[in-house]
Amino acid sequence: MLKKKRSCSIHINPLRILAERSPFLYGQFLEHFHRQIYGGIFDPQSPFADEDGFRSDVLDALREIGVPIIRWPGGCFVSAYHWKTGVGNNRMPYFDKAWRVEEPNWFGTDEFVKYCRKLGAEPYICTNAGTGTPEEMSDWVEYCNLKHEGLFAKQRILNGYQEPHAVKYWSIGNENWGPHEMGSWLSTQWGPMVREAAKMMQHVDPSIELSAAALPDPDWNLNLLKYAGDYLDWISIHGYWDPLWQENHPAGYEKVMLYTSRLETDLLKVEGLLSATGYTDRIRIAYDEWNLRGWHHPGIHTLKQSADRAVYIGAQDKNDDNSTYTMADAVFAACFLNMCHRHARTVGMANFAPAVNARGIIYADKEGIVKRSTYYVFWLYTHYLGEQVVDLWENGNVPLLERTSEDTLNNDLPALDLLATAGVNGTGGRKISIAAVNKDPEHEHAVSLSIDGQEMKAGHLIVHTLNGPDKDSYNDRGREEVRVKDEGPFCFRDGYEISLKPHSVNIIEIVSPERGLNA
Numbered sequence: 107m108l109k110k111k112r113s114c115s116i117h118i119n120p121l122r123i124l125a126e127r128s129p130f131l132y133g134q135f136l137e138h139f140h141r142q143i144y145g146g147i148f149d150p151q152s153p154f155a156d157e158d159g160f161r162s163d164v165l166d167a168l169r170e171i172g173v174p175i176i177r178w179p180g181g182c183f184v185s186a187y188h189w190k191t192g193v194g195n196n197r198m199p200y201f202d203k204a205w206r207v208e209e210p211n212w213f214g215t216d217e218f219v220k221y222c223r224k225l226g227a228e229p230y231i232c233t234n235a236g237t238g239t240p241e242e243m244s245d246w247v248e249y250c251n252l253k254h255e256g257l258f259a260k261q262r263i264l265n266g267y268q269e270p271h272a273v274k275y276w277s278i279g280n281e282n283w284g285p286h287e288m289g290s291w292l293s294t295q296w297g298p299m300v301r302e303a304a305k306m307m308q309h310v311d312p313s314i315e316l317s318a319a320a321l322p323d324p325d326w327n328l329n330l331l332k333y334a335g336d337y338l339d340w341i342s343i344h345g346y347w348d349p350l351w352q353e354n355h356p357a358g359y360e361k362v363m364l365y366t367s368r369l370e371t372d373l374l375k376v377e378g379l380l381s382a383t384g385y386t387d388r389i390r391i392a393y394d395e396w397n398l399r400g401w402h403h404p405g406i407h408t409l410k411q412s413a414d415r416a417v418y419i420g421a422q423d424k425n426d427d428n429s430t431y432t433m434a435d436a437v438f439a440a441c442f443l444n445m446c447h448r449h450a451r452t453v454g455m456a457n458f459a460p461a462v463n464a465r466g467i468i469y470a471d472k473e474g475i476v477k478r479s480t481y482y483v484f485w486l487y488t489h490y491l492g493e494q495v496v497d498l499w500e501n502g503n504v505p506l507l508e509r510t511s512e513d514t515l516n517n518d519l520p521a522l523d524l525l526a527t528a529g530v531n532g533t534g535g536r537k538i539s540i541a542a543v544n545k546d547p548e549h550e551h552a553v554s555l556s557i558d559g560q561e562m563k564a565g566h567l568i569v570h571t572l573n574g575p576d577k578d579s580y581n582d583r584g585r586e587e588v589r590v591k592d593e594g595p596f597c598f599r600d601g602y603e604i605s606l607k608p609h610s611v612n613i614i615e616i617v618s619p620e621r622g623l624n625a
Contacts, residue, residue: 114551115501115601119558120528120538122497125450127527129174131443132488133230134461135395137181138213139205139403140422146462146470147221148213154474160221163475167468168225168461171484175228175275177394177457178218180204182407184280185236185288189215189246194265204288206406206418215250216262219271228275230394230457235279235303235319236289243278244306251311277342277394278303279319283326286407293326297333304337315339317392322375331383339388340455343376344395347438354402354424359577359609362398362434363507363545366441367519373445377452390454393446397459398438401425425464428476428582433574433609436479436588440543440572440611443487444525447495447541458484476581479588482572483611486590490570490613491539492529498540500524505551521546522553522606535618537565542614544606547577554603557616565616567602568594573610 136142150159179187182204191197192214202209215231222229231250233243245258250271252259259270278300282291291299300318307314317340320327327341347365348357357365373391380386402424405412412418439458446453458480460466467481505521523543531537544551572590574580579587596602598616606612 114504114522115554115556116524116540117499117501117556117558118526118538118540119497120526120536121559123494123528124497125447125495127447127450127493127495128454129172130228130455131446131450131453132171132173132484133175133177133394133455133457134168134173134227134467135177135181135457135459136179136461137459138179138183138187138202138209139181139401139460139464140425141463141470142460142466143213144210146466148217152472158217158220158224160224161470164462164468164470165225167475167477167481171481172488173225173227173461175230175455175457176222176225176461177230177232177277180232180280181395181459182280182287184232184234185238185282187234188238188242189234189249190242193249194261205403206411215246215271216265216267219250219273229271229273230275230277231273232277232280233303235282235291235299236287238289240299240303240306243303244310247273247276247307247310247314251314274313275315275317276307277317277319277340277392281321281344282319283321283323293323293329296326297329297331300330300334301337304334308337317342317394320376322372324379327376327379328383331379331385335383335385335389339390340392341376341380341389342392342394343372344459345372345393346397346400348398349400350402351400351407352404354404354421356399356430357434359432359434359547362438363519363547365398366438366523366545369442369445373449373453377449380452386452391449391452392455392457393453394455394457395459396442396456397465398435399430399465401464422464426469428469428478429580431465431478431480432578432580433479433588434577436483436572436611437543437545437609439480439483440487440541441523441545443483444523444541444543447491447525447527450495473583476583478581479572479574479579482588482590486570486572486611486613487541490615491541492527492537494528496526496528496538498524498526505546507546519545521551531617537618538616540614540616542604542606542612544608544610544612546608548608550605550607552603552605554601555598555614555616556600565598565618566595567598568592568596568615568617569604570613570615571607571610572612573607577609
């Protein structure tokens with residue numbers, strides 16, 4: 107990619123609040139795939155295990171980024187998962203038809219809720235709408251949320267959990283629109299089924315919030331909303347931009363930057379469908395599975411299944427190659443989160459898929475953990491961004507990236523992705539936080555900052571930068587190339603200029619002076 111030499115000035119109006127962002131935009135996702143659960147978050151034999159068998163090093167790392175909500179148990183896994191076999195003391199292993207492995211069944215509903223409570227995250231349970239039934243889904247709500255009424259609440263008590271789990275967030279199904287899913291549905295069937303499941307689940311506990319599997323397709327969504335829209339609080343969509351399901355050839359930095367121009371495509375379609383059906387103010391969008399790179403699982407979810415375990419199981423180890431997760435992944439993740447913030451009136455949840463191992467933000471093995479480049483994007487955003495999305499616009503020329511000759515996905519792209527938020531600093535004063543992503547692989551770009559209002563005119567500025575020595579930098583055991591560095595505090599004045607390094611994710615904090623400080 108080449109650069110057209112241009113400068114950029116940024117103007118921010120912190121009094122013009124565009125949206126209150128939900129903390130659920132920083133959610134995570136876990137599925138019984140490869141080593142996400144067993145050997146990932148749960149490993150009773152590990153020296154890192156706590157009293158419940160949870161990996162304490164993984165827990166601590168997730169606590170550091172304040173994970174607000176976790177979606178579980180899938181994913182494709184859930185569409186052949188029957189939750190009743192995964193509670194109590196008489197659990198039996200079974201063959202998981204989604205991923206074609208034996209599921210030991212050690213980690214079930216009680217363990218998941220306990221994990222979330224230890225972490226301080228909300229549990230978000232995705233139900234089996236493939237081989238399951240509306241009644242089975244509503245029984246799951248009984249087990250989790252009723253105090254003592256009925257068979258399943260009493261079963262929970264017998265299993266050692268006197269108090270209800272109080273699970274508020276539930277999803278009906280996972281990608282049931284796709285032929286790859288166990289128990290896929292036609293669009294004309296899906297809406298009526300969701301309605302019946304939602305009705306039964308809400309009859310058990312009217313306080314729960316419900317989502318349902320959707321996609322940016324008018325036929326699917328219109329049928330869903332026609333029959334079940336009045337029962338739903340959320341509509342669930344997924345996104346993977348670098349599909350690696352069968353062939354593991356991850357896109358390089360330049361192509362990933364081209365993918366960033368397609369981030370809004372599906373979201374705008376779903377927003378349009380919600381608006382057209384009158385549900386914009388009633389139903390929010392949950393991007394409850396997203397990642398740049400699709401999970402590698404060759405020989406599975408194909409018309410003819412592979413019979414070679416080395417192909418369909420062993421090849422999944424390629425997901426664990428930490429050198430895959432470079433500054434390209436970090437820059438893409440930051441651009442995705444910026445997009446969600448800009449659409450915070452409609453997007454209320456996003457769940458990175460997955461949290462641990464496979465394409466996760468954390469890699470865990472017997473030796474410990476590695477915090478990949480994407481981990482630090484969440485670290486930056488959860489620590490430094492504010493709760494209110496405020497108006498930001500560029501004055502002057504915006505630097506562009508030119509299209510590469512070998513890829514015709516897009517025309518020229520903006521080199522910068524910018525977002526402004528407002529919030530409260532540690533002393534109770536106001537702060538403005540700007541998420542400034544420089545997608546350019548080679549060149550710095552200078553930006554000057556102007557802010558309306560007198561409150562911030564003489565504040566203090568700190569820059570938190572996530573970067574590595576080059577665009578292909580990554581973290582691994584004994585190799586931490588990608589990390590956050592801080593600069594400042596500096597005395598901020600209107601028009602203050604900052605140079606953003608190539609392939610970097612930056613949070614620029616402008617904090618109003620503490621009481622008693624002279625500007």
